[in-house]
Amino acid sequence: MLSPITELPPAFLEKLSLLLDETQLEQVLNSFSVDKPTTFRINTLKGSIQDTTDELRSAQFNLTPVSWLPTAFHIPPDQRRALTETDAFYQGRIYIQNLSSMVAPFLLAAQPGETVLDLAAAPGGKTLQIAAMMNNQGRLSAVEAVKNRFFKLKANLDQQGTSMVKTYLTDGRSVGNKCPEMFDRVLLDAPCSSEARFSLLDSSSWEHWSTRKVSEVARKQKRLLQSALTSLKVGGLMIYCTCSFSPEENEHVVNHLLKKYSSCVSLEPIELPFSNTMAGITHWQNKTYADALTQSRRILPTNIMDGFFICKLRKHASC
Numbered sequence: 001m002l003s004p005i006t007e008l009p010p011a012f013l014e015k016l017s018l019l020l021d022e023t024q025l026e027q028v029l030n031s032f033s034v035d036k037p038t039t040f041r042i043n044t045l046k047g048s049i050q051d052t053t054d055e056l057r058s059a060q061f062n063l064t065p066v067s068w069l070p071t072a073f074h075i076p077p078d079q080r081r082a083l084t085e086t087d088a089f090y091q092g093r094i095y096i097q098n099l100s101s102m103v104a105p106f107l108l109a110a111q112p113g114e115t116v117l118d119l120a121a122a123p124g125g126k127t128l129q130i131a132a133m134m135n136n137q138g139r140l141s142a143v144e145a146v147k148n149r150f151f152k153l154k155a156n157l158d159q160q161g162t163s164m165v166k167t168y169l170t171d172g173r174s175v176g177n178k179c180p181e182m183f184d185r186v187l188l189d190a191p192c193s194s195e196a197r198f199s200l201l202d203s204s205s206w207e208h209w210s211t212r213k214v215s216e217v218a219r220k221q222k223r224l225l226q227s228a229l230t231s232l233k234v235g236g237l238m239i240y241c242t243c244s245f246s247p248e249e250n251e252h253v254v255n256h257l258l259k260k261y262s263s264c265v266s267l268e269p270i271e272l273p274f275s276n277t278m279a280g281i282t283h284w285q286n287k288t289y290a291d292a293l294t295q296s297r298r299i300l301p302t303n304i305m306d307g308f309f310i311c312k313l314r315k316h317a318s319c
């Protein structure tokens with residue numbers, strides 16, 4: 001039996017122990033080895049919830065609905081493989097995605113007819129969810145900087161029947177200056193150290209982790225977040241999220257933006273329909289962050305959800 005204590009980088013474990021209380025720490029450490037149920041979304045651009053669930057249930061899948069998202073379901077881990085062999089999967093009528101990943105589009109709440117930006121989009125799980133919520137009406141721009149991931153994004157968008165998404169192979173850090181105040185809503189699901197996706201069964205998920213890499217990616221996140229803000233219309237809403245536990249990639253990045261642009265952007269409270277969360281922190285290793293950071297949320301991993309950091313920002317004026 002692999003143990004997180006012996007396998008994972010000591011510096012990472014030490015950070016977690018400073019960040020979390022004993023119960024939370026145990027929850028997080030367990031999440032690195034647990035075999036989670038498979039969650040997926042029904043793609044309403046290609047079929048109704050009723051038709052797709054009837055089809056899957058008659059093929060003997062044990063579907064459990066997710067109470068807060070009518071398009072989301074889960075099945076036991078041992079049915080995952082069979083799900084990937086169904087017509088519904090091949091035809092893009094379902095999309096396998098962790099439940100935590102569905103939270104950002106849920107909070108972004110893009111409406112049909114709006115102009116929306118997904119600034120770090122591949123492989124496209126959240127872009128697809130946003131396109132379905134917008135019922136393919138309006139304008140959705142999806143940006144990705146890494147070539148092979150960009151082509152995966154395009155393939156997923158085609159397979160899932162999106163018709164209103166424009167894709168751009170470019171660096172998200174340049175988008176704000178190219179498209180100032182263009183979007184009603186912006187999602188930045190930032191590239192991160194992916195700490196919440198560490199798995200003891202896959203050493204490649206964590207063996208390249210280092211505190212230096214966390215600092216490097218945090219620098220990029222700050223610039224992406226600034227670009228996202230510049231691209232947002234006055235009055236517009238932005239979601240920033242990562243699948244990392246490190247405060248350097250989360251509260252620290254958002255605090256930097258709030259300090260630099262205090263006259264034009266603020267955090268908004270978030271209502272989450274589940275309880276495995278904690279408020280964003282305001283103190284970390286000799287640093288103090290704005291009290292408003294308590295309005296950001298950390299999703300703690302459970303036997304079904306991955307860890308996540310998420311916050312909602314509103315632009316009040318040009319900056």
Ligand SMILES: C[S@@+](CC[C@H](N)C(=O)[O-])C[C@H]1O[C@@H](n2cnc3c(N)ncnc32)[C@H](O)[C@@H]1O
Binds near residue numbers: 122124125149173190
């Ligand atoms: C967390 S992943 C996005 C996952 C995606 N939102 C989804 O739900 O499927 C972050 C993405 O940002 C991309 N990326 C890295 N640097 C970037 C940059 N400078 N501009 C835009 N995208 C970037 C990565 O290649 C990666 O695909």
